[in-house]
Amino acid sequence: MKNREAQLKAFGRLLDIMDDLREKCPWDRKQTLQSLRQLTIEETYELGDAILDNDLEEVKKELGDILLHIVFYAKIGSEKNAFDIADVTNAICEKLITRHPHIYGDVKADNEEEVKKNWEKIKLKEGNKNVLQGVPKSLPALVKATRIQEKVAGVGFDWENPEEVFEKVQEELAEFQEEITAENTLAMEAEFGDVLFSLINYARFLKINPENALEQTNKKFIKRFTYIETKAKELNKSITTLSIAEMNAFWEEAKNKQ
Template identity: 65%
Template sequence: MTKIRVKKDKNRKAKLEAFDRLLTIMDELRENCPWDKKQTIESLRHLTIEETYELSDAIIENDLEEVKKELGDITLHMIFYARIASETDSFDMADVLNAVSEKLIRRHPHIYGDVVAEDEEAVKQNWEKIKLQEKGNKSVLGGVPASLPAMVKAMRIQEKARGVGFDWEKKEQVWEKVEEEMSEFKAEHNVEHGRALNHQKAQGEFGDLLFSLINYARFIGINPEEALERTNKKFIKRFNFLETASQQDGRNIADMTLAEMDEYWEKAKKL
């Protein structure tokens, strides 16, 4: 194994001391605070999900001060889970950290072993193959959490399939698939006047269209979840302007026509 050289971390001692301080505080809270004493792994779950979304918002807004705060909250949750588990001798924080360290070593044989990985794609493929062997999954897609939001799940499914070589070769091929799915959706949606829409078929074709668009986004380096969230935030900002500006002009948005609202919308787009 090649000896790994890394730059010496001048702040390592301070980091270890800070981590030890948080561990101590967690112990004190667990033993003395009525709320902290009452918590279980199950009761913390929804709070952790909330903190994760708050971190996501801070990252999208590029608010590094807020990112720091949210990372602190999530780190606290990780320590909290480990402390609760240690009370039943299930595992503790050392077990958690050692386990993830061993996993990183196993999944980076190009760093800690003799495997050669020339680029990022080779690293990803090695990672997925090793992960599949570790977990003993019968399917490459077996490791995709069932509870993931649909768009994120689509991304993970596609990435895992790519990890074993099941993917398009060129982005042009993916775009052709997008156009094909768009045509099929239009065929189901644009039915003749007077005919009832087959919602089940239209829904299926729309799902196929979304999946192919997510695939294309992945191919050109766009995270569709982040892209959509940025559009959500942009829409909210412009709609808030519409509400505020029209109110300042003494108008009630509920009584305005679409054309009148569009005048404020165009102003919002210029801000």
């Protein structure tokens, strides 16, 4: 592992390069906080893909891209005399110290759940008007549901055990089925949302990350369906001409190869 001096030197090198790019490169000079926003979101998703693939070399590269964006935002902030990279770094340091009183203070926290509860209480003391204030509006719905549930659980609004949550899942499924039978489209959508929300809650109790779980299934499906397309090409056929029986046979082959 590199020592701290080497790490700081590497970070200083990145800051120097950022200064050069902002001064000399037409593209970099043109960028704003707003223009970088979508690019940052894309880079974050690319990091997420690398993590799911457990590709550590790619994780390293994507972390570099995100670090570049952080330095870029800080550079723009310094040009506006609003903040610089030192302000950004010191702010997160102070936040971490404040929110870890079991490390830097005299609060006791023996497990992860106690840490989370202390975290939410501290954030309310810091000025958050309500528990859910910190959940970004633009989060994907699945991730947002997870964060909502984690936050309210942090202040004690939670189920006692997984069995209770599973009963809620079954209850929501029954209500969903009732609306399907009644052919009530609007109510069906609402009840389906309740089913998803309850399943996400159940996943939380089972220590399953629902976003990761669903993305793994997405990747698995893509891989198997791509196998069907490959087999169709080997037969000089279009996938649209395959029967459902042929598709299912190739699907089973793909499963057995995994």
